[in-house]
Amino acid sequence: MENRPTSVWTSNRFWRRSATxxxxxxxxxxILLTFDSMGQMQMGTAEDIQNKVTKRIPSPVVxxxxxxxxxxxxxxxxxxxxxxxxxxxATGKVxxxxxxxxxxFGRSDWSEEEARALIHKGKLTIQAKNCMxxxxxxxxGAYYAPDLTKAWLDPAWSSEGPLQAMTGASSKxxxxxxxxxxxxxxxxxERMMPNLGITPEEAKAVVAYLKFMSAIDTNGFPRNFxxxxxxxxxxx
Amino acid sequence: MQGNxxxxxQRLALKYFTVAVVLFGAQLxxxxxxxxxxxxxxxxxxxxxxxxARMVHINxxxxxxxxxxxxxxxxxxxxxxxxxxxxxxxxxxGFYILTAAVAVVxxxxxxxxxGPGTExxxxxxxxxxxxxxxxRWADIGIVAVVLVFLYNVYATVMKGNHTGILVxxxxxxxxxAGLYLAGMFYTDNISIDQFWxxxxxxxxxxxxxxxxxxxxxxxxxxKTLNANRQVVEMWLWIEVAMMFGSGILGLGHHYxxxxxxxxxxxxxxxxxxxxxxxxxxxxxxxxxxxxKERGKGNTIKNVPAFAWLTVETxxxxxxxxxxxxxxxxxxxxxxxxxxxxxxxxxxxxxxxAYVAIMISAIYIGVQGKAGLKEMKMxxxxxxxxxxxxxxxxxxxxxxxxxxxxxxxxxxxxxxATWEGYFIAxxxxxxxxxxxxxxxxxxxxIAGYAALVYDLLTVTKKQPEEVYKAEEAAAQTx
Numbered sequence: 001m002e003n004r005p006t007s008v009w010t011s012n013r014f015w016r017r018s019a020t021x022x023x024x025x026x027x028x029x030x031i032l033l034t035f036d037s038m039g040q041m042q043m044g045t046a047e048d049i050q051n052k053v054t055k056r057i058p059s060p061v062v063x064x065x066x067x068x069x070x071x072x073x074x075x076x077x078x079x080x081x082x083x084x085x086x087x088x089x090a091t092g093k094v095x096x097x098x099x100x101x102x103x104x105f106g107r108s109d110w111s112e113e114e115a116r117a118l119i120h121k122g123k124l125t126i127q128a129k130n131c132m133x134x135x136x137x138x139x140x141g142a143y144y145a146p147d148l149t150k151a152w153l154d155p156a157w158s159s160e161g162p163l164q165a166m167t168g169a170s171s172k173x174x175x176x177x178x179x180x181x182x183x184x185x186x187x188x189x190e191r192m193m194p195n196l197g198i199t200p201e202e203a204k205a206v207v208a209y210l211k212f213m214s215a216i217d218t219n220g221f222p223r224n225f226x227x228x229x230x231x232x233x234x235x236x
Numbered sequence: 237m238q239g240n241x242x243x244x245x246q247r248l249a250l251k252y253f254t255v256a257v258v259l260f261g262a263q264l265x266x267x268x269x270x271x272x273x274x275x276x277x278x279x280x281x282x283x284x285x286x287x288x289a290r291m292v293h294i295n296x297x298x299x300x301x302x303x304x305x306x307x308x309x310x311x312x313x314x315x316x317x318x319x320x321x322x323x324x325x326x327x328x329x330g331f332y333i334l335t336a337a338v339a340v341v342x343x344x345x346x347x348x349x350x351g352p353g354t355e356x357x358x359x360x361x362x363x364x365x366x367x368x369x370x371x372r373w374a375d376i377g378i379v380a381v382v383l384v385f386l387y388n389v390y391a392t393v394m395k396g397n398h399t400g401i402l403v404x405x406x407x408x409x410x411x412x413a414g415l416y417l418a419g420m421f422y423t424d425n426i427s428i429d430q431f432w433x434x435x436x437x438x439x440x441x442x443x444x445x446x447x448x449x450x451x452x453x454x455x456x457x458x459k460t461l462n463a464n465r466q467v468v469e470m471w472l473w474i475e476v477a478m479m480f481g482s483g484i485l486g487l488g489h490h491y492x493x494x495x496x497x498x499x500x501x502x503x504x505x506x507x508x509x510x511x512x513x514x515x516x517x518x519x520x521x522x523x524x525x526x527x528k529e530r531g532k533g534n535t536i537k538n539v540p541a542f543a544w545l546t547v548e549t550x551x552x553x554x555x556x557x558x559x560x561x562x563x564x565x566x567x568x569x570x571x572x573x574x575x576x577x578x579x580x581x582x583x584x585x586x587x588x589a590y591v592a593i594m595i596s597a598i599y600i601g602v603q604g605k606a607g608l609k610e611m612k613m614x615x616x617x618x619x620x621x622x623x624x625x626x627x628x629x630x631x632x633x634x635x636x637x638x639x640x641x642x643x644x645x646x647x648x649x650x651x652a653t654w655e656g657y658f659i660a661x662x663x664x665x666x667x668x669x670x671x672x673x674x675x676x677x678x679x680x681i682a683g684y685a686a687l688v689y690d691l692l693t694v695t696k697k698q699p700e701e702v703y704k705a706e707e708a709a710a711q712t713x
Contacts, residue, residue: 012400012466015473022477026484033503034431040497043425056495057427116424123424125353127364133287138494139574140430141366143642144274144286146657147574149493156654163654184282189658191277194285202353216427219501221493222652223570 046112049082049098056217058082060115063211064108066100069153069225077220078227104211105173105204115208122209125202134193137213139221145193150225152207152214163188176210177203242604243314245321245392248328250605252307253598255335257688259300260591262342264681266293271674275667288349291362291369292342297586298367299338304594305448306385309405311601312455313389317396323388330384337377341370358422365429367437368419375420382413400469404451404476412444427495434490441589442511442556443483449552449593450475450518453545456596457522460542461529471521478514486511492566493573501566508564512557519549538603539613540621540694544596547625551588559584559632571647576639576669584632587624598691606695609709614697616690623683631676638669 008014044055049062065083072079074093084097101108110118126132132141135148146154156163157172166186169175179186180203183193198206269289272279280289314321321327344361351357358364359372370378386409393402419436423429454472457463488504522545529536536542559581563572572578603611642660650656660666 010470012470012473015470015477016400019473019477019480023480023484026481030484030487033499037431037491037496037500038428041425041427041431041495056497057425120424121353123426123429124355124358124422127422128353128357128362129350130287130291130362130364130369132364132366133291133369134285136574137426138430140490140494141574142287142290143574143576143579144270144290146654147652149574150652151654154654188654189661191658191661192281194282194287196350197352199352205353213426216495218493218495219498221570221573223647224651226653227651 052096052098054082054096054217058212058215059112060119060208060212061110061112062215063104063115063118063208064101064110065098066102067152067211067215069150069214070094071227075220077223078225079220080215080217082215103171104208105171115212118205118208119212121202121205122207122212125198125206126209129196129198138216138218144191147222148210148213149216149218149222150214152211153226155226173204173207173211176207180206243320244324245310245314245327245388246601246604248321248324248331249307249309249311250601251328251331252303252310253601255338256300256303256307256594257598257691259296259303259338261684261688263293263296263300264677264684266290266296268674268677268681269293271670271677274670275674284346285349288345292345294367295345295369296342301445301586301590301594304597305445305452307601308452308594308597309385309389309409311597311604312452313392313402314396316399316402316455317392319392319396321388322391322395323384326384327388330381333377334381337374337381341374344371345369355422363422365419365433368433372420375416379413379416382416386410386413399465400472401451401454404447404472408444408447408451412440412448415439415444430494431491431496434487438487438490439484441586442486442508443480445590446479446483446514446556447476449548449589450479450514452597453518453522453548453593456541456545456593456600457525459600460536460538460545461525462534462537463525463529467525471517475514475517478510478517482507482510482513489564489566489569492569505565509561511564512553512561515549515553515557519553522546522549535610537609538599538611540611540617540690541596541599541603543613543617543621544592544599547621548588548592548596551584551592551625551628553588555581555584555586555588555632559636571643572639575642575647576635577643580632580635580639583635584628587628592625595687599694602691602694608695608698608702608706610702610705611694612698612702614690614694616686616697617694620683620687620690623679623686625683627676627679627683629676630679631673634669634672634676636669638666638673641666641669 041057043057044053044059046059046061048055049059062082068081068085069078070081070085072094074091079094081094082096082098084100086095086097104110131137134142134145136143137148139147139149155161157175158164163179164172164175167175167178169178177200180198181200184195266289269280269284270286270293273286273289310321310327348361351361361371362369363371389406389409393406415436418432450472454468457468458465485503486508488500489508491500491504563569563577563581641663645663646652646656646660650659
């Protein structure tokens with residue numbers, strides 16, 4: 001079928017074989033890396049937290065703990081900190097203490113089973129309501145509404161923030177849940193969130209998911225989250 | 237014109253092309269709604285919200301491209317293999333099932349929109365995973381129809397000629413179909429969810445679809461220029477090596493910030509930075525062949541198809557290559573991830589890499605249906621290609637300016653919070669970009685109207701010499 005090539009560079013056979021080898025090697029490398037990544041990305045357990053083992057994706061019981069997002073000079077970017085931080089004096093490396101708790105809907109003793117059930121419901125609701133077609137989660141999704149990766153830590157929802165005050169709730173989680181159920185009653189901007197028929201249980205579960213998600217180690221994304229508020233208005 | 241014989245497979249291809257063009261219209265309509273909502277957020281608020289408009293906009297795009305891709309394969313398959321498509325009846329039944337399923341899915345998207353947070357919603361209404369929101373029942377239906385399609389392709393090639401183009405397509409299509417399975421399960425772990433979700437999305441659009449384009453582009457070059465098959469196929473294998481060599485591990489550029497290990501920074505940066513290389517090759521190849529055939533005094537056998545193929549090579553290189561590279565390195569992507577940057581890149585990349593070549597393939601079908609040996613471009617055809625291409629380019633530049641503003645203001649100045657996000661969204665330059673994007677969208681829609689008209693009439697509006705040449709050829713035969 002082919003003419004005899006004058007050089008290997010014009011030989012279809014050579015290029016066919018090259019294509020096959022290159023594709024094969026790339027695919028095998030991807031599969032090996034995927035196995036490694038899957039190992040590192042398994043969701044942690046309550047036992048890990050008891051043993052102070054940091055996981056990239058922690059156990060859902062992190063909803064019982066205070067979560068922060070601080071600069072780790074050792075890694076060169078921000079990292080999530082669960083239950084207070086510990087700093088290694090030699091390297092500057094920041095790690096979680098898993099000690100400081102905080103109430104989540106009035107309790108800080110959510111068992112692993114309860115917490116898992118909550119985030120299960122939360123994730124299902126996030127998909128059922130198409131959150132990703134307006135918001136980004138871990139930076140992926142649509143760009144019509146704010147990124148939710150670290151929404152739990154957003155100063156706007158803190159006790160001094162305008163959004164918590166707007167709902168009249170006394171805690172961040174309650175404020176978020178009230179907002180999710182009646183977004184058109186609490187316009188946060190000209191671009192309002194529509195009413196998606198979110199029930200009280202679903203709202204609670206979604207907020208749990210947001211808190212859990214803020215504790216995922218995202219290699220420093222988003223950068224400087226909530227840390228430079230006021231920087232541009234520093235003279236005020 | 238005069239009677240001409242089409243393979244049954246090619247008649248099926250024309251059905252796929254027809255639905256593809258209709259869904260292309262739906263894509264533009266819902267894109268228009270979403271673009272209006274950026275400027276006037278109360279437009280259709282709580283009726284057809286941005287989330288729904290955007291979902292239908294992108295799903296219509298993906299589905300029409302898949303329709304056109306399946307159509308183009310059914311068109312070239314009997315032509316290349318030299319035999320009728322095996323199992324064409326089954327393929328036709330598959331077409332009707334798929335189309336009915338698509339219609340139901342769209343109606344549910346529009347009128348049910350969202351469901352309660354239960355597994356049932358994922359099965360019946362939406363899976364809520366960007367780009368592949370189709371509910372699980374539809375996923376299973378899609379897999380069944382694709383299996384029929386794959387059977388037809390494999391059985392036909394086994395029976396007929398094994399050309400290089402067909403061999404590449406066979407290998408590529410099985411990978412393309414298999415990858416869809418990676419997006420069909422549920423997990424509470426959002427990082428693992430997004431990890432596998434990118435297997436579908438990235439390994440489709442930055443690997444298997446690109447190889448598909450290279451194969452179909454090779455076929456169109458042979459059809460429009462009489463390009464030398466051996467050279468086309470040699471290039472095709474080089475393209476495959478470069479596309480899979482860069483694109484498979486280029487997947488790493490989606491694994492920078494989703495809870496994945498840090499080593500993806502280096503892997504993703506290196507391989508995705510190489511991804512534009514084959515696109516330059518594709519571009520050089522088409523222009524080189526064009527010049528070579530012109531030098532020999534040969535005419536182009538289908539001018540509109542070739543013109544769209546040229547747009548494809550420019551658009552693919554610029555949109556996928558240049559605009560992709562601009563924000564692919566982790567040092568930059570840390571600030572651009574989740575902003576309008578991917579929107580700017582996505583619009584030009586999908587247009588350049590996929591839309592243009594599918595329109596080219598549809599023109600090949602239109603020519604074949606009429607049985608014309610040569611087909612020139614009409615005035616309407618020029619309007620269509622100009623309005624659409626200029627529109628998408630302008631849209632991309634507008635979104636890029638908005639993206640730049642967003643990155644600097646939201647990420648650089650305000651640290652990506654809710655407040656920073658809305659300060660950037662209200663920035664004058666951001667809003668201006670959104671305004672120009674809407675204007676550019678109207679240009680694309682005008683171009684689409686011209687395109688539909690041209691596809692329906694181009695074979696009847698050829699210059700006199702085309703018909704005279706046809707008659708002369710018919711008489712000698």
